[in-house]
Amino acid sequence: MSLFEIKDKIDSLVAELNQHNYNYYQLAMPTISDFDFDQKLKELEKLEQQHPEFLRKDSPTQKVGGEITKTFKTVKHKWPMLSLGNTYNEQDLIDFDQRVRKIIGDDFEYVCELKFDGLSMSLTYENGDLLRAVTRGDGTKGDDVTTNVKTIRTIPHKIEKNNPLSSFEIRGEIFMHKAAFEKLNQERIDNEEAPFANPRNFASGTIKMQNSAEVSRRPLDCYLYFLYAEHNPFKTHWESLQAVKSWGFKISEESKLCTNINQVLEFIKVWDQKRFGLTYDIDGIVIKVNSYAQQQELGFTAKSPRWAISYKFKAEEVETVLEKVTYQVGRTGAVTPVANLKPVFLAGTTVKRATLHNANEIERLDLYEGDTVVVEKGGEIIPKVMRVNLDKRQTGAKKIYYINNCPECGTELVRVEGEAVHYCPNDESCRPQIIGRIQHFISRKAMNIDGVGDETIETLYSRGFIHKISDLYQLSVHESELKQMERFGEKSINNMLMGIQQSKQMPFEKVLFGLGIRYVGETVAKKLAYHFKNIDNLMNANFDQLIEAEEIGERIANSLLSYFSDQKHVEEIKRLIDEGLQFEIEEKEVILQSEKLLGKTFLISGVFEGHSRDELKTIIEDNGGKMLSSISSKLDYLVAGDNMGPSKLEKATKLNIPMINEQQLFELLGQ
Incomplete structure (x- = not known):
């Protein structure tokens, strides 16, 4: 390669790897396997060593990775949280052992530990009390997530x-056990929310939530x-662990003290097989x-550190044949493509299907009919198609394109700008949407209607x-007709009608969740119900008033405005009120x-x-204060925290509204 081509290659790798770092650390949604990332990183390191004149300050070889989430206080690490060098082969470990021996001689021990696939965390204790919990961040400073970490029962x-x-x-690793991940992820899927790819992403997303009650x-x-x-009073790492x-x-x-590299290699060999039996991911x-x-x-x-290294297992992959792509229509109309595969055994289970997520993923993979595809279990949980084996592509195979029309009702699909998912807009006549919506309404987390199941x-x-x-x-008006139906006995009909009748006592937040409004999950429904008090206030709220509610962002607000602007939804709510x-x-x-x-009015932002x-x-209401939903001349105090919206700040300044912080609020109370 010419110097120009080398510089161009370095620039390209830096941009690509920085984007992957952002996807992994910030969005908790990796778009490349660890192995592929490390291979690209090694390619970049080699080019930079050969051509140091092209080394960039923003190169991922010069930093740990990750950025700072702005919604949490930033704290500088007293001791930097460095990343470990990675390897995927035994020879690198032998080379590492030889480098260590050259510096410190032959009289030393190794400690081998499982590499947990979670979120790195630093805990500071003062006089026995947990003072602070900080994420890795960029290695030199991280996010203070103490309130959330204190909800973890195994942390004293x-x-x-x-x-x-x-x-x-x-320091340690925060993670989620596989069973908990599967249960919670299924709830996201039931709510038509994007599932997390693996427990690590779910743990990372959880620890960054603003509401510690939800984290708990x-x-x-x-x-x-x-x-x-x-x-440090201890002389060895092993002694400090005990x-x-x-x-x-x-x-x-599961940690082990080893006296030589052969014992280390044996430990790795054992856990490469035993890892699938753990309740968590390594x-x-x-x-x-x-x-x-x-x-x-x-x-x-x-x-x-030169005194530590990590050996990373390659995620188990297998090749199988893509038999066809089918499409599932959810209760909100979201259309998800699914790869139907020739059954193959992978990481302890037989895999027949794998999600293809959306149209972008089909295009990225460049799928053709009958392709041989490489399937991996992300985090040993969710099967996903990683790539196509182009050498085995059949001559004359047809390219697979994402569908234009709903597979159930034939309606032309729509795609909201800025979103990756296509939707079927025919929510009145599309069978899976109607059935899914009613099944969601009767579900345990919504109206919990006894005597009625999905079937x-x-x-x-x-x-x-x-x-x-x-x-x-x-x-109930069809009771006689129901009795003529197979498998509908008198007792089951009575139980069903009684359960439906009793559901009228379910609280507002359950009813609101049961309506199945897009992006309004169980927690969001509760926040909305307690903020707006009744359905009229919620239906009449404008965009600014909606985002005043805790944890209600732009996407949820727009979804609510769209839902309540549809007259048939309003009429359905009126029918339910009448019932x-x-x-x-x-x-x-x-x-x-x-x-x-x-006599004082407040707004919190x-x-x-x-x-x-x-x-x-x-606290404000318990001491006689009144909450307002927007900034106006009637507002006495704006209680302002970090990351307050610039539009609110500008409006409050223009109206000369006094702004107080959390401490000043308590000073008003004489505390």
């Missing part, structure tokens, strides 16, 4: 047992694996020199008894703690360190 808030350190930092509902776990202190275990920290029991083995003194002697490169809904629809949700509440369903929250008698804020917006709202 206080070290009760005697330890010799008044201040220390301990998701069962995260944590293994700790490294201790830092100004005056000590922190006695203090109450969760330490992996993606390799970490090897560390045991002695702290020898670690200091070996030192660091700009990016990695019952399909049967009732097929026989013409129901076509919309409100038809459920008219089923006696609950469309307002039950107001409880308020007993004020004080009248210190009586931004993110706060000590309290959630809901908690601040409760």
Whole structure:
């Protein structure tokens, strides 16, 4: 290659790898396998070594990876959180062992540990109390996520047992067990939300949530694996692991002390097979020199410690034949392509189908009929088509294009600008949308109607008894006809009608969730119900008023505006109101703690360190204050947190509205 071509190649690799880093660390949605990323990184490192004149400051070889999420306070790491050098072959480990021996001699030990596939976390303790939890971030500074991390039950808030350190930092990995991931991901799929690719992404997305109450509902776990202190009383890493275990920290029991590289290689061989039996994901083995003194002697490169390395398992892949592509229509009209495969055994299960996500993915893979495809289980959970074996493509095979019309009703599909998913807009006559919508309404997390199941809904629809949700509440007029149907005995009919009748007592947030409005999941429905109090307030809210509600962003607000602008949805809600369903929250008698804020109006905006917006709202109302939904001349105080919208700031400044922070609010209360 010419110098121009080499520079162009380096620039291209830097741009591509930085984008992959962003997808992995920030969006928690990787678009390339770890192996492929590392191969490209090694190619870039080699080119930069040969041509240092083209080395760029923003090269991923010069940093750990990842950026800082702006919604959390940024904290500088006392000890940088460096990444480890990766390898996929035994010879690299042997070379690593030889480099170590050249510097410190032959008298040393290794500690082998499972490499958890989760989110790296640094925990700081002062006088036995958990002071701070910070993400890796860019390696030098990360996000303060202490409130969320404190919801993890296996992380102690206080070290009760005697330890010799008044201040220390301990690092580990936050992760989610496979069973919990599958359960929670299925709930996302049921809500027509994009599923996470693997437990690591779900754990990462959870720990970055603003609402710690929601984080606490998701069962995260944590293994700790490294201790830092100004005056470390321990001489070896292994000794420190045993000590922190006695203090109450969760330490992996699978770690092993090894005296030579052959024992390390044997440990790797064993866990390459045993990993599939674990309840959580690992993606390799970490090897560390045991002695702290020898670690200091070996030192660091700009990016990695010279005394540690990670061996990464290749994700298990198999080749199989793509038999056909079919399409599933969800209850909100989202059309998802599915690869139907010749059955193949992969990572412990037989795989017959794999998601193709959307039209973009079909185009990226450049699929043809009868292609031989490489399938991988992302995070050992979700099968996905990684690439096509072009050498086995059949002559004359036809290219596969994403469909233009709904596979169920034939309606032309639509695609909202900025979204990857195509939708069928025919929500009135498209069978899977109608059935799916009613099945969602009766589901356990929505109206939880006893005596009615998914199969019952399909049967009732097929026989013409129901076509919309409100038809459920008219089923009693068809009781005699129902008794003539097969498998509909008198007892089952009575149970069904009783369950439907009893569902009228379900609270507003359950009804709202049951309507199946796009992007309005269980938590969002609860936030909306408690913010707007009743359906009229919600239906009449404009865009600015909608995004004032906690955790309601642009996408959800636009979806709500679109839903309530459709007259048939409004009419359906009126029918449900007439049937006696609950469309307002039950107001409880308020007993004020004080009248210190009586007659004062407040609006809360931004993110706060000590309290959630809901908690601040409760405090204000408990002390006589009144909440407003938008900025106006009637507003007495704008309680402003971090990342407040610039439009609110501009409007408040223009109207000379006093802006106070969290601390100043409590000063008003004399606290």
